[in-house]
Amino acid sequence: MGHAINGAQSVVQTLVNCGVEVCFANPGTSEMHFVAALDSVSGLRPVLCLFEGVATGAADGFGRVAGKPAATLLHLGPGLANGLANLHNARRAASPIVNLVGDHATYHLQYDAPLASDIAGFARPVSSWLHEARSPGTVAGDTARAVQAARSAPGGIATLIIPADVAWDPASRPANKLDDIGPARVEAETIREVAALLGNGKKSALLLRGSALRGAGLEAAGRVQAKTGARLLCDTFAPHAELGAGRVPVERIPYFAEQIVLFLKDVEQLILVGSKPPVSFFAYPGKPSRGAPEGCAFIYLAEPHEDGSQALQDLADELGAPPQPAVTTQLVLPELPKGRLNSVSAAQVIAHYTPDHAIYAEEATTSGLPLMMHLARARPLTHLPLTGGSIGQGLPLAIGAALAAPDRKVVCPHGDGGAAYTLQALWTMARENLDITVVIYANRSYAILNIELQRVGVGSAGAKALSMLDLHNPEINWVQIASGLGVEASRASTAEEFADQYAAAMKQRGPRLIEAMI
Numbered sequence: 100m101g102h103a104i105n106g107a108q109s110v111v112q113t114l115v116n117c118g119v120e121v122c123f124a125n126p127g128t129s130e131m132h133f134v135a136a137l138d139s140v141s142g143l144r145p146v147l148c149l150f151e152g153v154a155t156g157a158a159d160g161f162g163r164v165a166g167k168p169a170a171t172l173l174h175l176g177p178g179l180a181n182g183l184a185n186l187h188n189a190r191r192a193a194s195p196i197v198n199l200v201g202d203h204a205t206y207h208l209q210y211d212a213p214l215a216s217d218i219a220g221f222a223r224p225v226s227s228w229l230h231e232a233r234s235p236g237t238v239a240g241d242t243a244r245a246v247q248a249a250r251s252a253p254g255g256i257a258t259l260i261i262p263a264d265v266a267w268d269p270a271s272r273p274a275n276k277l278d279d280i281g282p283a284r285v286e287a288e289t290i291r292e293v294a295a296l297l298g299n300g301k302k303s304a305l306l307l308r309g310s311a312l313r314g315a316g317l318e319a320a321g322r323v324q325a326k327t328g329a330r331l332l333c334d335t336f337a338p339h340a341e342l343g344a345g346r347v348p349v350e351r352i353p354y355f356a357e358q359i360v361l362f363l364k365d366v367e368q369l370i371l372v373g374s375k376p377p378v379s380f381f382a383y384p385g386k387p388s389r390g391a392p393e394g395c396a397f398i399y400l401a402e403p404h405e406d407g408s409q410a411l412q413d414l415a416d417e418l419g420a421p422p423q424p425a426v427t428t429q430l431v432l433p434e435l436p437k438g439r440l441n442s443v444s445a446a447q448v449i450a451h452y453t454p455d456h457a458i459y460a461e462e463a464t465t466s467g468l469p470l471m472m473h474l475a476r477a478r479p480l481t482h483l484p485l486t487g488g489s490i491g492q493g494l495p496l497a498i499g500a501a502l503a504a505p506d507r508k509v510v511c512p513h514g515d516g517g518a519a520y521t522l523q524a525l526w527t528m529a530r531e532n533l534d535i536t537v538v539i540y541a542n543r544s545y546a547i548l549n550i551e552l553q554r555v556g557v558g559s560a561g562a563k564a565l566s567m568l569d570l571h572n573p574e575i576n577w578v579q580i581a582s583g584l585g586v587e588a589s590r591a592s593t594a595e596e597f598a599d600q601y602a603a604a605m606k607q608r609g610p611r612l613i614e615a616m617i
Contacts, residue, residue, distance in 0.1 A: 160499025176216030252281030316408030321424025491520025529585030
């Protein structure tokens with residue numbers, strides 16, 4: 100820039116200088132100078148979202164697939180608060196995100212205007228880095244530090260609060276990218292110690308997360324398994340995993356507490372690679388919170404901020420493991436079902452037709468088990484689940500994934516109850532013409548809560564209690580909703596109808612929704 104710039108322009112140019120390519124935005128009055136700066140600075144793609152939870156969830160999806168941060172632009176404390184649920188999910192996924200949150204002008208805060216709030220208080224629980232800008236002369240440097248923090252291993256949420264006058268007052272210049280921090284290499288002594296433990300004759304398992312579930316890391320884990328016989332495991336909702344034909348198979352820890360106990364009952368030592376000891380999602384009367392058996396040893400091969408992929412490669416070499424994994428998944432596509440449409444037959448169709456290297460932004464909930472069983476042997480794919488457990492993430496996650504990998508088909512299998520949280524995402528899919536196929540499992544219920552109602556020991560539930568989990572009165576019509584938001588939509592009531600509609604969606608580009616009446 101060869102002319103005078105304001106603070107907002109210096110921030111936007113700094114984002115571009117730091118490699119940030121996309122900004123998911125729902126701006127308001129205090130962010131108007133950032134909106135204007137998008138015209139004077141090239142290189143940052145703005146994506147309008149109708150709800151802040153869509154913006155934050157989309158930034159999560161982009162970060163998981165691209166491996167670098169997108170930005171969000173949010174309006175004051177209430178705007179940030181609207182996006183907190185999916186920032187919680189993003190934090191659990193260790194996704195890199197830069198949140199830009201507008202605030203009132205510094206001199207206006209003393210008057211306690213209606214939208215004034217404790218923005219930092221909202222941001223702190225979901226942020227790994229948090230700063231309030233105070234000067235247009237330093238806000239570019241603040242932005243560069245925010246990007247550096249978001250990119251720091253294993254990835255995190257950096258929140259920068261920018262008062263309106265910091266945005267509109269004159270600034271000096273944009274800042275350049277700072278050096279990335281990490282991931283750190285695991286020390287050779289640790290590699291040797293873990294190698295020795297894997298030779299002690301105890302029943303061992305490796306719990307993988309992060310880069311250990313993809314590419315060279317997953318291949319190296321397969322080599323370690325070939326040498327030692329150790330089981331390869333991942334969390335129930337590991338944020339980013341590669342599955343399907345040609346990949347090293349990994350056992351997924353079950354969801355329910357008693358299933359976890361049974362699943363891990365024989366494990367004597369659990370090697371943690373970018374992960375932590377497994378726990379149940381919730382507490383249940385009379386059931387343990389930790390799933391590993393009493394006396395199981397937890398050994399950290401790689402902390403989350405360390406290079407788990409390289410650690411596994413070093414471990415395989417230290418063990419003298421074979422150059423290739425002994426076991427990889429063989430392609431087994433299910434036959435096309437006929438008759439009744441349910442979660443099993445829908446999964447069979449999806450696994451049968453989805454092309455190579457699709458990305459699944461998956462929030463299928465109670466329909467997820469049969470889906471994952473079939474996808475495990477389907478064509479190679481990337482799986483992005485609901486990592487933090489706060490429902491309503493799948494649709495926004497799909498937006499971010501599609502923007503990060505525009506040459507890959509994105510499939511979003513989603514429960515109807517969770518999809519209702521962020522249905523505004525469909526509008527953004529249409530506006531950006533994203534290649535996303537959404538499958539809504541329409542069981543007209545918060546089905547997982549019907550299960551949990553019994554599991555927590557409530558006993559018999561009456562009509563009022565059951566009505567809180569039911570979505571029949573009135574029924575949500577997803578075809579009408581999607582059509583109204585600009586997405587081509589259809590409804591399938593049989594396996595044959597679903598197969599025809601899904602096959603057609605896989606052959607076309609652009610957004611498509613299928614309401615599967617299960």
